[in-house]
Amino acid sequence: MSTALRSVGLLDVVSTTPPGPSGRAPCIHARLHRLATNLGEKCGLGAAAVAFLLALSLFPSRAHSLLYIDINAPGGKRMPIAVADFVAGPGDPSLSRAIPTILSADLVLTDLFDLVPPTAHMETVTAAHFSGMPLSFPGWKMIGAEAVVIGKVETRGDRLSIEMRLYDATQGTLLLGKRYTGTPGQLRSIVHRFANEIVYTFTGVRGVFGTEIAFTARSGKSRGKELYIVGMDGQDLRKVTGNLSYNLFPRWSPDGQWLAYTSFRTGVPVVFLRNVLTGAEKEVIRFGGSKAPGGFSPDGVWLYAGVSQAGNSDIYRVRVVGGALERIVEGWGLEVSPSPSPDGRQIAFVSDRGGSPQIYVKTIGVAGETRISNGAGYATSPSWSPAGDRIAYTARSGGRFIVATVAPDGSGYREVASVTDGDCEDPSFSPDGRSMVYTYRKRDYSALIVISTDGRRQRTLVSGLRDVGSPAWSPGR
Amino acid sequence: MKGTFSWKWAVLALSIAALMSVGCAKKQTVKSEGTEAPPSASAPAPITEAPMKEPPPPMATAPAMPPAAAPGVAVTEEKMSQFDDVRFDFDKSEVKPDGRKTCGVVADYLKSHPQAKMQIEGHCDDRGTAEYNMALGERRATAVMNYLVSLGVPKAALSTVSFGKEKPLDPGHNEEAWGKNRRAHFVLK
Numbered sequence A: 001m002s003t004a005l006r007s008v009g010l011l012d013v014v015s016t017t018p019p020g021p022s023g024r025a026p027c028i029h030a031r032l033h034r035l036a037t038n039l040g041e042k043c044g045l046g047a048a049a050v051a052f053l054l055a056l057s058l059f060p061s062r063a064h065s066l067l068y069i070d071i072n073a074p075g076g077k078r079m080p081i082a083v084a085d086f087v088a089g090p091g092d093p094s095l096s097r098a099i100p101t102i103l104s105a106d107l108v109l110t111d112l113f114d115l116v117p118p119t120a121h122m123e124t125v126t127a128a129h130f131s132g133m134p135l136s137f138p139g140w141k142m143i144g145a146e147a148v149v150i151g152k153v154e155t156r157g158d159r160l161s162i163e164m165r166l167y168d169a170t171q172g173t174l175l176l177g178k179r180y181t182g183t184p185g186q187l188r189s190i191v192h193r194f195a196n197e198i199v200y201t202f203t204g205v206r207g208v209f210g211t212e213i214a215f216t217a218r219s220g221k222s223r224g225k226e227l228y229i230v231g232m233d234g235q236d237l238r239k240v241t242g243n244l245s246y247n248l249f250p251r252w253s254p255d256g257q258w259l260a261y262t263s264f265r266t267g268v269p270v271v272f273l274r275n276v277l278t279g280a281e282k283e284v285i286r287f288g289g290s291k292a293p294g295g296f297s298p299d300g301v302w303l304y305a306g307v308s309q310a311g312n313s314d315i316y317r318v319r320v321v322g323g324a325l326e327r328i329v330e331g332w333g334l335e336v337s338p339s340p341s342p343d344g345r346q347i348a349f350v351s352d353r354g355g356s357p358q359i360y361v362k363t364i365g366v367a368g369e370t371r372i373s374n375g376a377g378y379a380t381s382p383s384w385s386p387a388g389d390r391i392a393y394t395a396r397s398g399g400r401f402i403v404a405t406v407a408p409d410g411s412g413y414r415e416v417a418s419v420t421d422g423d424c425e426d427p428s429f430s431p432d433g434r435s436m437v438y439t440y441r442k443r444d445y446s447a448l449i450v451i452s453t454d455g456r457r458q459r460t461l462v463s464g465l466r467d468v469g470s471p472a473w474s475p476g477r
Numbered sequence B: 001m002k003g004t005f006s007w008k009w010a011v012l013a014l015s016i017a018a019l020m021s022v023g024c025a026k027k028q029t030v031k032s033e034g035t036e037a038p039p040s041a042s043a044p045a046p047i048t049e050a051p052m053k054e055p056p057p058p059m060a061t062a063p064a065m066p067p068a069a070a071p072g073v074a075v076t077e078e079k080m081s082q083f084d085d086v087r088f089d090f091d092k093s094e095v096k097p098d099g100r101k102t103c104g105v106v107a108d109y110l111k112s113h114p115q116a117k118m119q120i121e122g123h124c125d126d127r128g129t130a131e132y133n134m135a136l137g138e139r140r141a142t143a144v145m146n147y148l149v150s151l152g153v154p155k156a157a158l159s160t161v162s163f164g165k166e167k168p169l170d171p172g173h174n175e176e177a178w179g180k181n182r183r184a185h186f187v188l189k
Helices: A028-040 A046-057 A060-065 A095-109 A139-140 A183-205 B002-022 B069-074 B096-112 B130-149 B175-181
Strands: A077-082 A111-117 A145-155 A157-170 A172-181 A210-217 A226-231 A247-252 A257-265 A270-275 A281-285 A290-298 A302-307 A310-317 A325-329 A335-340 A347-350 A358-363 A379-382 A391-397 A400-406 A414-417 A421-431 A433-440 A444-452 A458-463 A468-475 B118-123 B160-165 B183-188
Touching: A077 A095, A095 A111, A095 A145, A095 A183, A145 A183, A157 A183, A157 A421, A172 A183, A210 A247, A210 A458, A210 B183, A226 A247, A226 A458, A226 B175, A247 A290, A247 A468, A247 B130, A270 A302, A281 A302, A281 A310, A290 B130, A302 A335, A302 B130, A310 A335, A310 B130, A325 A335, A325 A347, A335 A379, A335 B130, A347 A379, A379 B130, A391 A414, A391 A421, A414 A421, A414 A433, A414 A444, A421 A468, A433 A468, A433 B175, A444 A468, A458 A468, B096 B130, B118 B130, B130 B160
Parallel strands: A077 A111, A077 A145, A290 A335, A379 A421, A400 A421, B118 B160
Antiparallel strands: A145 A157, A157 A172, A210 A226, A210 A468, A247 A257, A257 A270, A270 A281, A290 A302, A302 A310, A310 A325, A335 A347, A347 A358, A379 A391, A391 A400, A400 A414, A421 A433, A433 A444, A444 A458, B118 B183
């Protein structure tokens, strides 16, 4: 979690309801209730708006008018949305266009929205629209917008204040209103946060803006590898370590505050936990030879890792607090890359016990392990999807490495990312499960690519660094 | 539009009355300044991120990272060796006949220099996953160590470390480079 994100000062988001446990859209009634409670605290509307929304929920026929996007419908229709120029108060007038640009870029990334271009906008939003004057919704509908976002921003010294509202243009109703304060440096974090709210409003699933990807790359002319972090939108790239040694295999803790990784900075490989906010570190695994963290249990209690002893790597887990070590999988083969399931009951891991590296699944505390890759070639680096229904891994096909997914029982193999002239490796799921990040390599060129889980869309996240690899997507924000 | 809004206001008026009787306790306070903004006890599920101006102080158990330590940088440098590398096949750790010959030379040296300490580095080519290669490098180094022990070298004189695919000898991306990079490298300590 970036410092910026954590430091957003929130004025009026005290009532935001978290997403339902299933991650699916709540029922219409729950949505209305949520809207009602949300709106009650927004934008100075106070009790009047609460009352209005309570009244609205008494007329369920109105519910049909609520806009909704089904994210499970492949190739589904995108929602046309307009993001109006913001009203700029005291401070930087360029923010009037800069903020809608950031917000629009976020919305486009979701592949759920079509942006109505600003050149088509007819109504100029003014401060009066934030104090009672209604927008001309027929006008917004006429240019094709089903939803409209308006906002106003002001900067006073080191204090940034942004108010944003989302309207259903077809009904002229306020769907969402938030006021944020922070420092100018937190602008992107604030906008990402509102983008997540918009996505949640229409889909019932929290967006992933503001999440980050940790990875490794060689820095400058150094032969070593450092840890890096980049925003999921490709912004805010920064180097985390700077010791010129090998710093490898970053893995996020479930609270997004710590990275487990292997560092050679003391001369031998040691697994450290590093606080991404403060840079504070503590040693967690020194035992054994080569070692690589695989992932945390969902409750954050355990860190799973592959650790070699006498040349033979097994799967261990270590208590993050206290350091007690427990062997989970042992065998004569190399066992590495444990990825815990989202319910914490199972791990997927790599073993070459059958002669080549393959993916296996084990239930913790139960004897036996099941191979889920096809047994041929080379299958490594499993990553369990947040919903628990798929496991992504690096497979080998036609002499190339590709990213594939499979159900945890080994059925339903699907190729997601492959190219004829390079390798696609090391997949890691986004917290909403809609995307994966992976490493693309072709000779000396390497890049991180974000791809939709169905393989239909992809974009370059990071390029221009040397030898990038081991991407790990942070938990939701 | 006008019609819609007067309808709304009518509903509003009714609803406010209803709200007064059931919902007064839910009246929210919107803070206009300050960043603490704790939600009232009745507020449903607040966002829990505590606003903070500065990072919290480091944990007592976690001293700040020391400046780049020489041993950490030193590991990235290729150490010259008077001995040949032992080479391996793709995804394999068997010591082949050529490698056994090299190990014989190394064993003779170590037996005639009982004070010498030898570190065996295990390396891989750059294909495949970093974690798997890290473990594979360890297995290669250990295979060489075990072979040296079988030739009579005391185990106490030997140690292993794996660099996986992180430290290629040849940066190329072809069979020749890969063959050079799949190696055990001898470093006298």
